[in-house]
Amino acid sequence: MTTAAPDISDTTTFVPDLLYSGGRFHAGYALVCDAEGRVVSVTRVEELPGETNAVRLRKRAMLPGLVNAHSHAFQRVIRGRTEYRGSSSDSFWTWREMMYAAAQRLTPEAIYDASRMAFMEMALAGITSVGEFHYLHRTPAGGEYEDPNLLALEVARAARDVGLRIALLRVAYARAGFRKEPDPRQLRFIEPDPAVFIRHAESLARALGGDPHAWLGVAPHSVRAVPVEYLRALRSYAYAYHLPLHMHVAEQPAEVGACEAEHGRTPVKLLADEGVLSPRFTGVHAVHVTPEEVALLAKARACVCACPTTERNLGDGVVPADLFFEAGVRVALGTDSHTQIDLLEDARGLEYHLRLKTLRRNVLAPASVKDESVFEGAPEVAGLAARLFECATFMGAESIGAHAGSFEPGRAADFFTVDLEDPTIAGASPDDLLPAIVFSASRAAVRETAVGGRLVVESGRHPLQGEIVSRFKALQKRLWGSDE
């Protein structure tokens, strides 16, 4: 906890009733931000100079902004449209057909509208940064747009207009799969030549410029979609420029099987052998991994991104977060397909899915606290909630390369508040509040969201909310109106 009295020239100060820092809530503290939107300090209110122009956030608890490390914004358009059994055995692969049908129909403007909707919903949920795993690059017929990054830039514009930070994780997609015929519904994703991908990535980085709110990352889609020589080229490029490198890994058993058939190894083993694993690497999902693969991820200090609300919706399986934590692998969280956009639901899902699987409670609680008597339940829950909250903030920031995720001086002044009178958390003591928020808060309890010290959500509303919703409704009508 920083208590130094700040130099208040050109600063903004926020004063909530309670402020979360160092694993617990404190009363009587303020967050001081500089003109560049970075944290200057967390300071005792009585130490603030008298003339400070403070924003008082009454009946609010303030927490570091949530980081959504894995998103496909456009998939917001299929929400509610895949919850029907289309064949005798619906699965991830039949869901994917529906997603492809949507991806085929989207114009650049539609991608902007869908992304803006997804990002606004994120802002309303307390999310301040997003890792957007973006794979729509080409026209529906597979041609190049005049600017090959047109669609990525529409997504970045949507994030900017909503007010979120975005890591634009530009996806490389080379083929349908090992020994698989090209699939015409993947034409918008495919860039078969890694040199072309890198050229486009560089031009995207230039277009994003030095904006601290938007930056480039590299994302080979999966071992299924990217052959090994391509992967090597991307690894060298990403690490030469210190870029985050994200990849879907072991989401489905069929993907692991195909990797073994092609490479004689499981996916994480292949990535380890090819030098892809590193502290800048994030394996998204990592559901079907062996203990040996967990150890390889730990050894490389790589990250995993779990997406529990999507993984349960798609029937992917349960992320073995217990094994990852035991081995010291960092775990970030993502809302992925946007069945729900509520990152705290993903945080609690990480734990709850393991409870259902193991028939135990507090599975992910830190070992040192877990060793205490079960009758001293509170500290155990507090330790667990703090750990899950860290996944939703600091670990996500590490994964996407954002200097955010905590109120440490110099980091981004990104935060959200919850209403202490919201019925889902009212009555919690400062000691119980974090577990109450992580396990019980409704998204509606989020009242303010700030990015770089600037409020993008106030009193539970985004300033563009009416327009964003009505444009999104019109888009949905255009996309799906014929069958309604």
Ligand SMILES: [Zn+2]
């Ligand atoms: Zn994904």
